[in-house]
Amino acid sequence: MKFFAFIVVLFTGALLIYGTVDMPDWGDPGSAPNSHVSPRYIEKTLEETATPNAVTSVLADYRGYDTLGETTVIFTAGVVCIMLLRRFR
């Protein structure tokens, strides 16, 4: 049984490594994600949002809905923990 699990893991790992062959090179300026939206954000972030750190401006400003959903997920996790585990006397 353990040998069978090892075979499955090996096969999945080989499949994942085969999938990375199609990925663009690391830091390739001509790849798809680096040639459409990234230059726009990097060039315009200082004059549009006055924030030198582009990651913060993308996370909190351009993609604000995303971060709102993320915060709501964390809030839901805390509320569920309180509702399931806390024993109110």
Next chain:
Amino acid sequence: MKERYPDVTIETVCRLLIPPIQLFGLYVIAHGHYSPGGGFQGGCILGASFIMMFIAYDIGEVKRRMREKLNTILCATGVLIYAGIGILCLVLGANYLDYGILHQILPAYPAKARALGTFGIEIGVGITVMSVMISIFLNIGTAGEHEGEPE
């Protein structure tokens, strides 16, 4: 939680370390515009300082410093700050979470108003993450059987 064995070394080290950790957490939240960091990381560091207090002292010590009721209210306050800034933008006549319109009520030009709005929501995210981390640790670490409010 198991019963507590007092240890002078751990208590002294935690007493020395916790204020710089909390100060660093506030710095990470406030300086997220210029260096790596932001609300999530700063909130995690603030929550970790309280968890360190849980591990070094007992539950009652932390609950005296951060009341459970206050902690639960702070959980919701962070999301409320975030969504409230979005609603404020909506009321002032722009899209939801479009902070540029905040220059009507803030003494700043529109780009700077966007930076200030981003800072506001970072504070909200930090508050939520900090209190949720404390609440999860308190409720799972004691299986929900900690006592009520102290005194």
Next chain:
Amino acid sequence: MIWQLDIMFLVLVVISAIASVNVKDLLSSAILLGAYSFLMCLLWIEMGAVDVAFTEAAVGAGISTAFFIGFIFQTTRRTKD
């Protein structure tokens, strides 16, 4: 990207991941997972993603290790299998 550092970090990541699965003591396993997260953080820094590295260090190596250590005291210290 310095490939010597890359190889060194990746080998250490694989070693700590395998060790954290195989070790019998759950506290050692939690500490090894913290070491794994910290090595991943070094790997992110080395690739230039400093913000991701900061999140990994704060969440993976800080909060989750503290969570694991706190929660192991609620259960048994050693694994059964």
